[in-house]
Amino acid sequence: MRIILLYLIALVIAPNTAGSIEVTRGKLLQGSLLLLQVDTSSTVTVNGETIPVSANGKAIVGFHRDETEPLHIIETLKDGSKKELTLKPKLRVYREQRINGLPENMVTPPDKVLKRIVEDRKQVTKARSYSTSINAFEKIFSWPIKGIITGTYGTKRILNGKPRAPHYGIDIAAPKGTPVRAPQAGIIRMAKNLYFTGWTIILDHGHGLSSTFLHLSGTKAKVGQRVQKNQIIGNVGSTGRSTGPHLDWRINLLKKRLDPHLIAGKMSRK
Known part of the structure; x- marks a missing residue:
């Protein structure tokens, strides 16, 4: 009984990080826009620069026409813990x-x-x-x-x-x-x-x-x-x-x- 009680307490106080830095829309392709889902209270940086997060935890990143370098995304949650994601675009051949x-x-x-x-x-x-x-x-x-x-x-x-x-x-x-x-x-x-x-x-x-x-x-x-x-x-x-x-x-x-x-x-x- 005590073990179950401790488990339930842990669920309540543990930070909710499920789905952090989830890409919900977009392709890993030059020219693409990607929609991210993060924790609503988190701070998000892309290659060291802070980007805005909406009240429902949405953020966006994108790849320029000729972009080849990866985007390194860091989400810092309210408790100080971090989630990281690296996105690298696929190259396109243009006519x-x-x-x-x-x-x-x-x-x-x-x-x-x-x-x-x-x-x-x-x-x-x-x-x-x-x-x-x-x-x-x-x-x-x-x-x-x-x-x-x-x-x-x-x-x-x-x-x-x-x-x-x-x-x-x-x-x-x-x-x-x-x-x-x-x-x-x-x-x-x-x-x-x-x-x-x-x-x-x-x-x-x-x-x-x-x-x-x-x-x-x-x-x-x-x-x-x-x-x-x-x-x-x-x-x-x-x-x-x-x-x-x-x-x-x-x-x-x-x-x-x-x-x-x-x-x-x-x-x-x-």
Whole structure:
């Protein structure tokens, strides 16, 4: 009887570490977002940097397009005990994509617009730098539009015969004016006409995760506005460096570029 009593007491006072650092969603693959489940009272670091944990014990990590080094995750519980997990991404082979017919000033910009381009990049970086307590990041994402995928994440871009930066989004062709819907809830951090990407919206989903929507014909959202999943935020266009109506959808985890296709899954045709 005494042994049973001592066992029951131990269960009550022992820290609940079951499921600590459990990967509940995502793949060990370059470009992937991984959802973690940890203890609600714990502190979590990734390669020495603290990341936020939601009230229900959710946290996220991700792999950039070219990331090869492992993520070393340490969860420190309230009692000081630690749990560790190392995640190493599988490497991907990216295709090459050639796009011709772009205006030359959109491939090699004239000197007079360089200042604007630098300022655009600063504003985009700022809009993607929020790490708020919004919990939309932990929910299932949907596609912002339905259409034909004409450009994929990670492809090596050759523009008018000139090598340029890789493509970090998904290009979806659709008629001009097609409504673009929020793939998940969040707060609008940018709604502005930029040189390269035309009308651009950046939507903050929480914990550093954001969606960017490029080449829109216009925006139906304002900076600071809270939007719900599937709410219309803009329309498909061909503004900026574009050869026809389409949506370029991108997802960032702060400075890391992630693959929207891995996060949203297969596009439904319904």
